[in-house]
Amino acid sequence: MTDSVRIVRFHQTGDAAVLRLDELPLPEPGPGEVRLRVKAIGLNRAEVMFREGQYFLEPQLPSKLGYEASGIVEAVGSGVEADLLGKVRSTVPAFALNQYGVYGEVAIVPANALAAYPERLSFEEGTSIWMQYITAYGAIVHNGRIAKGDYVVLTAATSSVGIAAIQIAKAEGGIVIATTRAADKRDELIAAGADHVIVTNEEADIAARIMQITGGVGAKIIFDAVAGNGLLDLARATARDALIMVYGNLAPEPTPFPIYEAWGQGAQGRPFRMMGYTMFAITGDAQALQQAKSYIYEKLDSGQLKPRVDRTFPFAEIAQAHRYMEQGQQVGKIVVVVQGTKSAMG
Numbered sequence: 448m449t450d451s452v453r454i455v456r457f458h459q460t461g462d463a464a465v466l467r468l469d470e471l472p473l474p475e476p477g478p479g480e481v482r483l484r485v486k487a488i489g490l491n492r493a494e495v496m497f498r499e500g501q502y503f504l505e506p507q508l509p510s511k512l513g514y515e516a517s518g519i520v521e522a523v524g525s526g527v528e529a530d531l532l533g534k535v536r537s538t539v540p541a542f543a544l545n546q547y548g549v550y551g552e553v554a555i556v557p558a559n560a561l562a563a564y565p566e567r568l569s570f571e572e573g574t575s576i577w578m579q580y581i582t583a584y585g586a587i588v589h590n591g592r593i594a595k596g597d598y599v600v601l602t603a604a605t606s607s608v609g610i611a612a613i614q615i616a617k618a619e620g621g622i623v624i625a626t627t628r629a630a631d632k633r634d635e636l637i638a639a640g641a642d643h644v645i646v647t648n649e650e651a652d653i654a655a656r657i658m659q660i661t662g663g664v665g666a667k668i669i670f671d672a673v674a675g676n677g678l679l680d681l682a683r684a685t686a687r688d689a690l691i692m693v694y695g696n697l698a699p700e701p702t703p704f705p706i707y708e709a710w711g712q713g714a715q716g717r718p719f720r721m722m723g724y725t726m727f728a729i730t731g732d733a734q735a736l737q738q739a740k741s742y743i744y745e746k747l748d749s750g751q752l753k754p755r756v757d758r759t760f761p762f763a764e765i766a767q768a769h770r771y772m773e774q775g776q777q778v779g780k781i782v783v784v785v786q787g788t789k790s791a792m793g
Contacts, residue, residue: 455550455765458509460500463769468762469509474555476524481531481561483538483554488762488783489515489574490772492606492695497544498769504544511548514540517573518554518785520561527558535570536561539577539740541730550765552785562740565747568754575754575780578726579611580743581736585729586670586692587615588742590722595620597667600657600681602626603697604636604644607780610755612670613640618751621668624660626653635778639755653677657684665689665717674702682708682719689719694726697775755779 452473457465476482494512496502517537523529538549541560549556564573587593599616601609604625616623617640625641627633633644643660650656657666665686671678675698682691682705696702705721712719729735746752757777760768762785772781 452552453762454511454552455513455548456509456511457498457506460498460506460508463498463766463773465498466512466766466769468765474553476522476527476555478525479527479558480524480555481520481527481558482522483516483518483536483549483556483561484521485516485518485549485552485554485785486570487517487574487759487785488513488550488765489517489578489607490768490781490783491515491540491578492772494544495769495772502544507545510545511550512544513548513550513554514538514542514544515574515576515578516549516554516556517564517570521553523558531558531561534563535566535573537564537573537576538562539581539730539736540726541736550783552762562744564744568747570786571756571759571782571784572754574782575607575756576743576747579607579754579780580615580752581729581739582608582694582726583612583615583670584739584742585726585735586694586724587612587621587668588619589729589735589739590692590724591668591670591690593619593621593668597621598624598657598661598664598686600624600626600666600669600671600684601641602670602677602681603672603695603775604641605632605778606672607755607757607777608672608694610639610779611752614752615746616668618746624657624666632778639778647677653680654683657681661686668692670694673697675700676703678702679705679708682712682721685712685717685719687717689717691719691721692724693721694724756782758782759784 599621623641624643625636667686669691672695757779
C-alpha cells in the first residue's frame with residue numbers, strides 16, 4: 448500500500464477540463480468513517496452540474512466529486528465494526544458532495560453510507576445501483592404508490608434513472624410509456640422493457656399521444672427529468688389523482704407552473720398533484736432509506752432489477768467520461784474503472 452493516492456478534484460468550476468488527478472497523502476478514516484479501496488465509479492448528471500457550479504450545492508474549492516463507488520473496505524475509523532474490513536461494498540448517496548467525494552483510488556465515506564449488493568454482480572454493476580434505483584423507487588413506489596395497470600410516463604428514459612424506473616415500474620405491474628428525443632433509441636427502450644415509446648421530435652402533440660395510448664385514461668405517474676415548457680404538455684395527459692414528479696432540469700428554458708393545465712384537468716375530473724423531487728427525500732429519512740434498500744436488494748436478488756452499464760472508461764479518462772455524459776447518448780450507467788490505471792489524465 449502506497450503513502451499517496453490519486454484523487455479527482457477540481458480547483459475551479461467549469462467544463463470537464465477542470466477535473467484533475469491530484470496526488471494526495473493516503474487519507475485515514477475518522478470516527479464513523481471507512482476507507483474504501485475504489486474499484487469502479489458510477490457517474491451521475493448531478494456531478495456534472497456540481498462541477499459546473501450549477502448544482503443546488505456550491506462547491507468548496509478545491510473540491511472532490513462523486514456519489515457512487517464500489518470497492519473493498521480497507522480501513523475503518525473509531526466506532527465502526529472491524530468486521531467490515533475486507534468486505535465488498537458500494538456507496539449509497541447519503542452524504543453531501545462538499546463533505547465527501549468518491550472519485551479516486553480510495554474514498555473516505557460514512558460507514559452508514561455503505562451497502563452490500565448481490566455477490567454475482569461485478570464492481571461495475573455494483574456501482575450502478577443506489578442512485579438510480581433509490582431515485583426511481585422513491586418516485587414510483589414510495590411517492591407514486593404504483594398499482595398494477597397504472598400508466599407511467601418516463602421522460603429522457605435512456606438515462607440510468609430512466610432504465611431503473613422502467614424496471615421498477617414493470618416489476619410492479621405498471622405500463623410504461625417512455626419518451627426520447629432520438630428515434631434510434633426506440634428499440635433500446637423497448638428492449639429495456641418499455642411498453643410504448645414516444646419519440647418527442649416526431650410528435651406534434653405529446654399529450655394527445657399519451658391520451659391515445661392510455662385510451663383516454665391518462666398517466667397515473669409522470670416522472671420527468673426534462674422540465675421546461677414540455678411540462679405543460681405532460682400536465683394535460685394525467686389520470687385522476689395523478690402525481691407529476693420533476694426530478695431533472697435538462698430544458699434550456701425556465702419551467703413554468705402548469706396552473707391552467709391543473710385547472711383544466713380538474714374540471715375534467717382528472718386533478719393531479721405535482722412535486723419537485725430528489726433522491727435525498729429518501730436517503731435523508733432513515734426509515735424510508737431502509738425500506739428502499741430492502742426493496743432494491745430483494746429485486747436485485749430476484750433478477751427483476753439488473754443494472755445496465757452503457758460504457759466504461761479507465762480512471763485516467765474521467766474527463767472524457769464526463770464529456771460523454773454531457774452528450775446524453777448513453778443507455779444506462781456510465782462507469783469509470785479505477786483498478787490498474789496509471790497514465791496521465793487527458
